[in-house]
Amino acid sequence: MVDYITRDGVALLQVNNPPVNALSHNVRAEIKNGLDEAGQDKQIKAIVISGKRSFIAGADITEFKSGSYSEWPTIIDLCDLIESSGKPVVAAIKGFALGGGHEIAISCHYRIAHEKSKFGFPEVDIGILPAAGGTQRFPRLVGLEAALDLIPSGRHIGAAQAFKLGIVDKVVRGDAVEEAVKFAKSIAGEPLVDRRTSQRPVMGAENAVSLRDAAVKLAMKKKKGMIAPIHCIKAVMGSLLPFEQGMEIEASEGFMLFTSGQMGALQYAFFAQRAAPKWSLPCGASFKTVKGRPIRNAAVIGAGTMGTGIAMAMLNAGIPVTLVEQDRKFLDKGVSLLKLLYAGSVSLRKITQDQCDAILSKLNTAVGYKSLTNVDLVIEAVYENMALKKQIFAELDRICPPETFLWTNTSALDIDEIASATRRPDKVLGTHFFVPAYHMKLLENVRGKLTSAETVASAQMFGTRIGKIPVVVGNCHGFVGNRMLHKYAHESDFLIEEGCWPEDVDMVAENFGLPLGPFKVRDLS
Ligand SMILES: CCCCCCCC(=O)CC(=O)SCCNC(=O)CCNC(=O)[C@H](O)C(C)(C)COP(=O)(O)OP(=O)(O)OC[C@H]1O[C@@H](n2cnc3c(N)ncnc32)[C@H](O)[C@@H]1OP(=O)(O)O
Numbered sequence: 340m341v342d343y344i345t346r347d348g349v350a351l352l353q354v355n356n357p358p359v360n361a362l363s364h365n366v367r368a369e370i371k372n373g374l375d376e377a378g379q380d381k382q383i384k385a386i387v388i389s390g391k392r393s394f395i396a397g398a399d400i401t402e403f404k405s406g407s408y409s410e411w412p413t414i415i416d417l418c419d420l421i422e423s424s425g426k427p428v429v430a431a432i433k434g435f436a437l438g439g440g441h442e443i444a445i446s447c448h449y450r451i452a453h454e455k456s457k458f459g460f461p462e463v464d465i466g467i468l469p470a471a472g473g474t475q476r477f478p479r480l481v482g483l484e485a486a487l488d489l490i491p492s493g494r495h496i497g498a499a500q501a502f503k504l505g506i507v508d509k510v511v512r513g514d515a516v517e518e519a520v521k522f523a524k525s526i527a528g529e530p531l532v533d534r535r536t537s538q539r540p541v542m543g544a545e546n547a548v549s550l551r552d553a554a555v556k557l558a559m560k561k562k563k564g565m566i567a568p569i570h571c572i573k574a575v576m577g578s579l580l581p582f583e584q585g586m587e588i589e590a591s592e593g594f595m596l597f598t599s600g601q602m603g604a605l606q607y608a609f610f611a612q613r614a615a616p617k618w619s620l621p622c623g624a625s626f627k628t629v630k631g632r633p634i635r636n637a638a639v640i641g642a643g644t645m646g647t648g649i650a651m652a653m654l655n656a657g658i659p660v661t662l663v664e665q666d667r668k669f670l671d672k673g674v675s676l677l678k679l680l681y682a683g684s685v686s687l688r689k690i691t692q693d694q695c696d697a698i699l700s701k702l703n704t705a706v707g708y709k710s711l712t713n714v715d716l717v718i719e720a721v722y723e724n725m726a727l728k729k730q731i732f733a734e735l736d737r738i739c740p741p742e743t744f745l746w747t748n749t750s751a752l753d754i755d756e757i758a759s760a761t762r763r764p765d766k767v768l769g770t771h772f773f774v775p776a777y778h779m780k781l782l783e784n785v786r787g788k789l790t791s792a793e794t795v796a797s798a799q800m801f802g803t804r805i806g807k808i809p810v811v812v813g814n815c816h817g818f819v820g821n822r823m824l825h826k827y828a829h830e831s832d833f834l835i836e837e838g839c840w841p842e843d844v845d846m847v848a849e850n851f852g853l854p855l856g857p858f859k860v861r862d863l864s
């Protein structure tokens with residue numbers, strides 16, 4: 340899991356724990372063994388720590404549940420060992436240096452990074468804090484202001500910004516490992532006193548109170564309902580004390596998070612989001628046995644709330660889309676909405692005008708379905724009316740090539756009944772997007788009785804391609820998402836009956852952490 344390679348007086352410890360080089364217990368033990376071996380070998384003058392393919396994406400998150408994250412040697416032990424090494428230790432970073440990986444990097448005496456590498460402390464998003472000295476060393480490296488920005492936000496930054504902030508000593512275009520080995524040789528024997536991050540003072544301490552207050556305000560706005568950001572801030576503020584005392588504060592703030600329900604829930608969500616796209620059917624079919632068909636072009640029927648959002652999701656992923664309406668007036672309205680949304684993205688600098696033009700050049704429009712003789716996929720998003728949907732599916736079945744997938748965005752109607760209007764029920768499936776469809780991540784792929792495994796595979800591939808988290812669900816009234824939302828909506832309505840105002844209900848839901856309250860979502864729908 341950690342290769343030990345010697346190169347002309349330099350020991351290279353290369354972590355090789357696919358897929359992301361997480362710091363599982365065995366990896367930590369082997370890094371420690373490598374450090375010991377390099378320390379004892381008189382021929383070795385310097386050490387380089389790197390990762391095969393990518394650097395290190397942090398602690399092994401599965402170990403927070405099993406408890407083995409706290410088994411010796413912990414990431415704290417490794418960081419201390421690295422920093423106190425008598426021989427210089429250089430981190431060679433390509434790919435990701437996240438969480439515990441970032442903490443290992445900033446415990447090294449020097450850091451050399453590839454220009455495309457990424458740095459961050461994503462712990463906050465899984466309900467914890469950088470608990471291996473990250474909240475103490477990072478402010479000492481980059482100053483209080485940057486630490487109070489990057490640790491509670493969990494934001495990733497690129498190598499150029501990391502260099503500006505002083506995280507990285509050198510950014511390279513070529514092989515970071517080769518550069519680090521060369522560099523390590525060149526500094527062998529030099530004093531390390533001012534290279535030990537824990538021994539540096541924290542810059543920006545004079546503005547501590549105002550920086551803290553600003554960080555708290557921002558965290559409460561950006562990460563509503565989450566407790567981890569506030570504990571992150573408290574731990575970072577502990578860096579104003581001597582290092583050992585700060586470590587104690589980090590440990591006690593961390594303890595509150597490591598025993599919290601939010602940690603369990605967020606880490607469950609982390610793995611669930613990655614498990615969802617990996618479908619399997621009762622017959623045994625899965626991506627291992629069935630290939631999906633890539634979608635080269637598509638049509639969306641209905642340019643209303645959902646149709647425009649679905650078209651946008653596809654256009655954003657580079658899929659050419661024909662937006663189809665029943666008459667010109669509705670079509671123009673939908674296209675204007677789409678253009679308005681893209682203009683908003685340009686003015687918010689999310690995309691450039693050129694990117695906006697390139698995206699819109701892939702949008703075609705049509706009144707009626709006659710032109711749909713050469714599309715891989717049609718997604719229907721007209722009114723929630725079974726008779727209308729069946730009529731449209733029967734017509735599409737006549738016009739579109741036999742291999743075209745015909746999918747529906749129905750919220751709750753029976754997929755089998757819609758499919759029965761066609762001669763290709765195997766290619767019919769529900770693609771249930773959530774409003775706003777260009778933004779919301781969840782995509783329910785609803786499998787009918789006769790939907791083929793190839794269609795499911797294609798829909799799952801399609802979902803991932805357009806940046807969604809696709810999950811295969813069964814065909815029943817409301818599928819999964821809306822069955823859950825119905826309960827939530829009923830309770831919200833009862834509150835109104837009991838005398839609350841819709842805005843009060845929304846406020847409580849939003850303070851709990853939902854981006855929008857139930858009544859605002861209804862306004863959008
Ligand atoms: C007393 C001692 C106290 C010490 C306490 C420790 C203190 C700490 O400081 C704690 C930490 O480090 S917590 C971990 C922080 N790091 C993260 O949150 C990074 C999570 N990973 C990512 O962002 C993306 O995977 C990444 C951007 C890296 C890559 O994205 P991709 O889209 O390429 O890949 P994914 O599909 O996300 O992932 C591929 C597979 O790897 C699994 N995985 C990812 N990160 C993991 C991690 N950190 N631990 C365990 N498994 C992890 C992921 O589930 C997926 O698995 P499969 O679906 O089975 O392939």
Ligand SMILES: NC(=O)C1=CN([C@@H]2O[C@H](COP(=O)(O)OP(=O)(O)OC[C@H]3O[C@@H](n4cnc5c(N)ncnc54)[C@H](O)[C@@H]3O)[C@@H](O)[C@H]2O)C=CC1
Pocket residue numbers: 640641642643644645646663664665669720721722723724727731748749750751771772773774863864
């Ligand atoms: N609005 C929401 O929050 C969600 C809606 N859905 C479902 O998505 C579907 C569409 O809903 P919305 O976009 O909200 O409706 P909408 O009323 O905003 O838009 C429907 C559009 O379909 C067009 N249309 C009607 N008949 C047509 C035909 N024969 N040919 C072409 N276009 C036709 C209408 O002119 C209209 O522009 C429904 O099945 C709904 O249940 C699913 C998830 C969320």
